Amino acid sequence: MSQEEVEATGWDAINEQMNRLYGEQEPKHYGTLIPYGLGGKDPLRGISAYKAEKPYPHWHFVTYGFSELYAKESSDPEYSGYGFELTLRLVRAADEEEPPAWALNLLQNMARYVFSSGNIFASGHYLDANGPICLGADTKLTALAFTDDPELPAIDTLNGRVEFLQMVGITADELEAMTTWNTNAFLHAAEEELPYYITDLLRDSLLLVPGIKDALRTGIERDGSSTGFFYVDQLEWEPGKSRLFGKAPAVLTMGAKQAEMVAKLLSARLSKGKELALISQKLRVILEPSPETVFGEEEQTVRIGLSEAAVRELSAILQPIEGEYKLSSGKGLIVRVNKTYIKDQDGQVVETIG
Template identity: 35%
Template structure:
């Protein structure tokens, strides 16, 4: 990315208790090699393509893959938001990819295309004063993976659903609480069903479809899968187990 850089040691967080809290929480759940940190040269500048201060990508195990976490929608440094119980907007975004290769191995560096996606969503949140919550649906109207990027070609996923992160959940920091919102990518035909579900059905439906909240950008529609199509149709009919 032209305006971001991979700097695992490039950001001084000694005066950033919110940042440190996120680091501690995520590495407790996903202990692995040194994370890849992509720090923006233009944090909080809404006329720039990378307004989030940073996105950190953590290596995951069992299964192997990548976990992307945003930094900057909660309060990373001093407390300034008026609500003492919430840190900033009260959330950060997370996004999880499977292993890069069919044998389950990872490349040296994580894919870059999710960074642009999360920065765009961060721009939306910063410019609208939040804009995301559990159950929020965003129809991209285009493939999740842009053509010509370092992701798979012909991606069928074209919408995102926000749900509480199944692994990270919610934490309390010195600046207030924050919820990690996992971005779940879906196809247009899946969205047609999911968009009609109430939050109380939407979250368990997605948990049944993909319990770890991993986004495989190369997958086809769940409606073409004999087992997962049954889950979607059951929730469409209002039948929950």
């Protein structure tokens, strides 16, 4: 075996799994001319697209580059690189010979996010795209969910473990359902309507299906929410201050875009005895069940204990509308909601919430 063959073991391990599914089919492969490490704009070394026929025609994409494709470079012996590769299944027209370019761009954009932030994806994660997953398309799919590819189990390579995470296009209300319940549980409940979790830009919301909506309601009542961490763009904390005739209440500030979801998560998490962590780049706010409303502050972390009455009240009154929300059951706390401005790739405001 030559040195080149040894260094390509990670790439070969991915090919072996795809060959197991598609035999001798030659995929459409899109490589990167200038490696990311040498100044190229695309982090992935390549993307392959296979023609799949079951349960109906679709493209099956797989990435090369989140894991270590050549020699082992990371110090983690258990995982290869980031420990996963992404896949995507996309509806394919019968006469379609080339996969759509937007899907390739989307996969590279996911890689840019991971490579620049260091944040990795895992089964059960989700991501709000703040707009159509295919820019300019007339589609209701505005977010992404991540789950295990139904045909590609995790593999152990010479460079470590690699999982195959399938990216699934979802609607805004499906994102809300997964946030307030559980991503994989929701997708499992939708398997009949969404076989192999194939992304179809033209489909409607799965929550229009009575059986899925019933499964969601039952699941939330039984399990609460699996979302222990919720990322928010705007998050600020002002501790209460002493003044001449008493003490000014503490103020928790968040953006309107997240306010409605925080209200739902409060009920789905704290009422089940679970804490909820709100995370921004500079601050972590941990909301937790407590006999009474109390606060605790550490460096870049705030703990807010909420009584059962405060949880019920805040869940009921918090709205995605700019303003201050005062608690009668927790008089030492005000929740302030600011407008959220959604911007496009050029930094222009395209939507204002609140």
